[in-house]
Amino acid sequence: xxxxxxxxxxxxxxxxxxxxxxxxxxxxxxxxxxxxxxxxxxxxxxxxxxxxxxxxxxxxxxxxxxxxxxxxxxxxxxxxxxxxxxxxxxxxxxxxxxxxxxxxxxxxxxxxxxxxxxxxxxxxxxxxxxxxxxxxxxxxxxxxxxxxxxxxxxxxxxxxxxxxxxxxxxxxxxxxxxxxxxxxxxxxxxxxxxxxxxxxxxxxxxxxxxxxxxxxxxxxxxxxxxxxxxxxxxxxxxxxxxxxxxxxxxxxxxxxxxxxxxxxxxxxxxxxxxxxxxxxxxxxxxxxxxxxxxxxxxxxxxxxxxxxxxxxxxxxxxxxxxxxxxxxxxxxxxxxxxxxxxxxxxxxxxxxxxxxxxxxxxxxxxxxxxxxxxxxxxxxxxxxxxxxxxxxxxxxxxxxxxxxxxxxxxxxxxxxxxxxxxxxxxx
Amino acid sequence: xxxxxxxxxxxxxxxxxxxxxxxxxxxxxxxxxxxxxxxxxxxxxxxxxxxxxxxxxxxxxxxxxxxxxxxxxxxxxxxxxxxxxxxxxxxxxxxxxxxxxxxxxxxxxxxxxxxxxxxxxxxxxxxxxxxxxxxxxxxxxxxxxxxxxxxxxxxxxxxxxxxxxxxxxxxxxxxxxxxxxxxxxxxxxxxxxxxxxxxxxxxxxxxxxxxxxxxxxxxxxxxxxxxxxxxxxxxxxxxxxxxxxxxxxxxxxxxxxxxxxxxxxxxxxxxxxxxxxxxxxxxxxxxxxxxxxxxxxxxxxxxxxxxxxxxxxxxxxxxxxxxxxxxxxxxxxxxxxxxxxxxxxxxxxxxxxxxxxxxxxxxxxxxxxxxxxxxxxxxxxxxxxxxxxxxxxxxxxxxxxxxxxxxxxxxxxxxxxxxxxxxxxxxxxxxxxxxxxxxxxx
Numbered sequence: 001x002x003x004x005x006x007x008x009x010x011x012x013x014x015x016x017x018x019x020x021x022x023x024x025x026x027x028x029x030x031x032x033x034x035x036x037x038x039x040x041x042x043x044x045x046x047x048x049x050x051x052x053x054x055x056x057x058x059x060x061x062x063x064x065x066x067x068x069x070x071x072x073x074x075x076x077x078x079x080x081x082x083x084x085x086x087x088x089x090x091x092x093x094x095x096x097x098x099x100x101x102x103x104x105x106x107x108x109x110x111x112x113x114x115x116x117x118x119x120x121x122x123x124x125x126x127x128x129x130x131x132x133x134x135x136x137x138x139x140x141x142x143x144x145x146x147x148x149x150x151x152x153x154x155x156x157x158x159x160x161x162x163x164x165x166x167x168x169x170x171x172x173x174x175x176x177x178x179x180x181x182x183x184x185x186x187x188x189x190x191x192x193x194x195x196x197x198x199x200x201x202x203x204x205x206x207x208x209x210x211x212x213x214x215x216x217x218x219x220x221x222x223x224x225x226x227x228x229x230x231x232x233x234x235x236x237x238x239x240x241x242x243x244x245x246x247x248x249x250x251x252x253x254x255x256x257x258x259x260x261x262x263x264x265x266x267x268x269x270x271x272x273x274x275x276x277x278x279x280x281x282x283x284x285x286x287x288x289x290x291x292x293x294x295x296x297x298x299x300x301x302x303x304x305x306x307x308x309x310x311x312x313x314x315x316x317x318x319x320x321x322x323x324x325x326x327x328x329x330x331x332x333x334x335x336x337x338x339x340x341x342x343x344x345x346x347x348x349x350x351x352x353x354x355x356x357x358x359x360x361x362x363x364x365x366x367x368x369x370x371x372x373x374x375x376x377x378x379x380x381x382x383x384x385x386x387x388x389x390x391x392x393x394x395x396x397x398x399x400x401x402x403x404x405x406x407x408x409x410x411x412x413x414x415x416x417x418x419x420x421x422x423x424x425x426x427x
Numbered sequence: 428x429x430x431x432x433x434x435x436x437x438x439x440x441x442x443x444x445x446x447x448x449x450x451x452x453x454x455x456x457x458x459x460x461x462x463x464x465x466x467x468x469x470x471x472x473x474x475x476x477x478x479x480x481x482x483x484x485x486x487x488x489x490x491x492x493x494x495x496x497x498x499x500x501x502x503x504x505x506x507x508x509x510x511x512x513x514x515x516x517x518x519x520x521x522x523x524x525x526x527x528x529x530x531x532x533x534x535x536x537x538x539x540x541x542x543x544x545x546x547x548x549x550x551x552x553x554x555x556x557x558x559x560x561x562x563x564x565x566x567x568x569x570x571x572x573x574x575x576x577x578x579x580x581x582x583x584x585x586x587x588x589x590x591x592x593x594x595x596x597x598x599x600x601x602x603x604x605x606x607x608x609x610x611x612x613x614x615x616x617x618x619x620x621x622x623x624x625x626x627x628x629x630x631x632x633x634x635x636x637x638x639x640x641x642x643x644x645x646x647x648x649x650x651x652x653x654x655x656x657x658x659x660x661x662x663x664x665x666x667x668x669x670x671x672x673x674x675x676x677x678x679x680x681x682x683x684x685x686x687x688x689x690x691x692x693x694x695x696x697x698x699x700x701x702x703x704x705x706x707x708x709x710x711x712x713x714x715x716x717x718x719x720x721x722x723x724x725x726x727x728x729x730x731x732x733x734x735x736x737x738x739x740x741x742x743x744x745x746x747x748x749x750x751x752x753x754x755x756x757x758x759x760x761x762x763x764x765x766x767x768x769x770x771x772x773x774x775x776x777x778x779x780x781x782x783x784x785x786x787x788x789x790x791x792x793x794x795x796x797x798x799x800x801x802x803x804x805x806x807x808x809x810x811x812x813x814x815x816x817x818x819x820x821x822x823x824x825x826x827x828x829x830x831x832x833x834x835x836x837x838x839x840x841x842x843x844x845x846x847x848x849x850x851x852x853x854x855x856x857x858x859x860x861x862x863x864x865x866x867x868x869x
Contacts, residue, residue, distance in 0.1 A: 033457065033458060034785045034786070034788075035785055036783075036785050036786055036789075075708070075713075075717065078706070078707045078708045079708050079775060082708055082775050082776075082778065082779040083774065083775040083779070084778060084782065085778045085779060085783060086779070086782060087706065087707065087779065087783055088707070102783065102786055103783075104781075104782035104783070104785070107782070130720070131717065131720045134721075135716055135720050135722070135723050136723070137745075138676065138720075138721075138743065138744060138745065139723035141675050141676040141743075141745060142676060142743055145675050145676070146572055146674050146675060146676050148567075148570050148571075248673075249672070249673045250570045251567065251569045251570050252563070252566040252570065254567075281512075282503065282506075282507040282512050283503040283507070283512075284500070284504050284508075285507075289500075292560065293556070296556065296560070299560055299563045299564045299567060300564070319564075319567050321559075322563055322566045348508065352510075355508070355529065356507060356510050356511075356512070358510055359510045359511060359527060359529060362459040362460065362461055362529075363459070363461070363527070363790075365459060366458060366789070366790045366791070367786075367789045367790060368789070369786075
């Protein structure tokens with residue numbers, strides 16, 4: 001890659017940072033390419049912070065955050081925001097919960113007011129809890145119970161992790177969603193939604209000094225909370241392949257495979273991104289070519305390798321051709337994985353992957369929302385928002401030897417977990 | 428160059444019609460060092476012959492599998508080794524080829540895009556393979572209740588119209604299509620006069636225009652303009668139940684033929700929809716999700732094509748509350764058409780749409796797509812640059828009028844995907860019920 005001539009994509013010198021006395025971290029980046037601002041609030045809590053019996057509380061709680069606080073009552077959050085030319089959304093992952101607003105620049109004060117109001121004084125009524133519980137159950141029916149991939153993914157995570165909380169789904173088990181009480185929510189709020197467990201990232205058409213002022217004024221009096229308990233570690237080593245079968249009235253078979261990988265802070269993560277790209281990004285990637293194009297065993301193959309705070313999962317998902325030999329599909333996959341673990345990838349293949357990854361980083365950094373999210377994600381997973389600016393550098397430094405090493409180290413046949421979908425007769 | 432009024436600023440547009448009739452539009456924008464490239468042909472699935480539904484989709488997929496100069500593998504290797512991924516596909520009206528090029532590789536990548544669109548050879552082996560892949564892919568579609576509902580809705584609401592089949596076709600038709608059909612479709616509809624090239628991003632306009640002249644200017648071919656399509660008239664209310672047992676949730680669609688894209692009612696439709704079912708605070712979200720907890724999501728939308736369009740509501744709920752969900756949706760549509768939006772709702776929707784509009788023009792790709800829409804659907808550029816004024820000019824009466832004409836009031840189709848034995852009877856109150864097996868939607 002022509003690195004030396006490259007202008008910086010993300011000029012992090014201009015990021016203005018502050019930590020308020022109550023622990024709230026603030027990172028602001030003026031960026032006037034469009035007259036809008038993206039405002040993210042990251043809470044360092046996700047399903048990894050949960051316990052059995054209360055799985056899904058992080059996600060259910062995310063829903064509760066839109067149901068009113070002391071100043072802005074029920075239903076007002078989005079109404080006020082929309083009337084000022086903005087929109088909001090949120091997501092919960094295994095590691096974190098992120099809220100964002102995208103809005104016309106002059107609505108910044110309103111957004112700060114709305115966000116600080118709910119961080120200070122969220123209302124948790126039994127009525128809204130019941131209502132959101134029903135909504136979340138529908139969400140679970142949509143994404144898990146009536147989705148082939150959702151059903152299989154739930155099985156896979158439970159195979160890959162015996163002890164770690166990554167074992168249960170982010171949305172939680174149905175019975176747990178049913179069990180969560182208002183008191184659980186109140187304790188959860190006090191513990192995980194205190195300013196010391198949160199960070200704000202605002203990117204766009206803003207004046208950092210003025211914005212800092214507004215933020216300090218609005219959040220400054222929220223008391224610092226307790227320090228959340230660390231998540232216990234200690235996943236036992238895997239001593240052989242693990243398998244699960246999902247029998248479901250589906251039309252077509254599918255294959256889902258996962259290997260436990262390294263934690264986000266490991267130097268192996270960037271080479272695994274390169275490996276993922278070489279194997280399954282683009283029509284000329286190894287697995288697409290072999291499984292889809294040459295042998296027609298699958299109609300699609302994808303890999304998801306998501307960086308997580310604790311060791312995550314390198315996942316291969318293949319939608320198989322109806323009637324295809326499933327055993328053959330598996331053995332071709334193992335062959336390709338073994339080949340890359342034994343011999344690595346060539347220089348041209350590495351360059352291809354690096355260029356594709358560079359384009360994907362550039363796409364991410366092309367919007368205010370993308371930049372704000374990248375800063376927050378980097379700080380949540382890697383402990384430093386500056387890491388968001390290092391992605392291109394990390395990828396450029398990967399060598400063919402690194403790729404071979406991580407394939408060999410992490411994609412060991414004795415440590416894989418395999419979930420197969422066996423279509424039942426459709427009645 | 429053109430300088431339309433309005434408070435939304437676009438980069439200067441450089442337009443050119445090549446000697447062969449192809450149109451080119453270039454815009455330089457600051458931002459990430461990428462360039463969005465789109466080559467659009469005015470031919471889509473509305474031109475699929477009877478018995479060959481899915482042909483235009485196959486043409487787009489197989490075009491990239493070989494040209495006079497490159498094999499399919501060489502095309503993929505070339506594009507991806509330069510850090511890009513080629514997209515190809517068709518909708519009702521158009522076929523699209525596009526990619527996002529790293530600035531330094533624009534020339535090489537533009538060359539490939541033009542090559543696949545203008546000189547595909549449709550190798551027989553690739554044609555057969557892609558056909559098998561598409562057919563196998565449809566089996567997986569059948570396992571996604573939401574996708575099944577969308578396909579059934581298109582067929583039901585546009586019944587008998589050239590828009591009335593899913594763009595990716597049907598198993599039976601895909602099996603019948605021959606290589607010669609693809610060759611002929613390409614020869615008949617793909618030509619410089621039906622082509623438009625858009626290049627938007629970090630690029631010197633003169634250089635991009637020069638590239639366009641050199642790469643696209645050599646294309647020699649003629650084609651007839653696509654024939655005009657008939658309008659679609661809504662019929663009386665009909666209910667289609669797509670029988671899918673073993674699901675624990677029904678997928679629900681309510682749809683009615685509505686407006687084509689180049690309509691003077693575009694902005695009233697936009698605002699009325701935002702209030703009724705567009706955003707997070709819409710009437711539908713309020714009633715369905717917030718007040719009754721019936722669903723995780725509900726939304727409405729005007730989907731607008733060149734010749735016709737539809738208005739639809741989409742949601743899902745547990746089997747037991749299917750009829751209740753439909754009841755609420757239809758009742759809200761009726762109420763909205765009588766009362767229109769409140770002053771507060773109207774102002775909120777307008778601020779929301781106007782405030783967020785710049786976000787839909789933030790990336791090179793978004794700008795390229797928007798400019799393509801302007802040129803291809805034939806609406807004024809001022810709909811983009813004066814978007815905010817036009818949104819703000821919409822009145823409550825305009826919204827009520829749109830609802831009265833285009834909301835599903837006693838007309839259109841209701842589509843439910845779920846176990847027919849458990850729900851069909853409860854849906855009879857909405858209209859005559861037709862039950863079909865899920866397999867029939869592919």
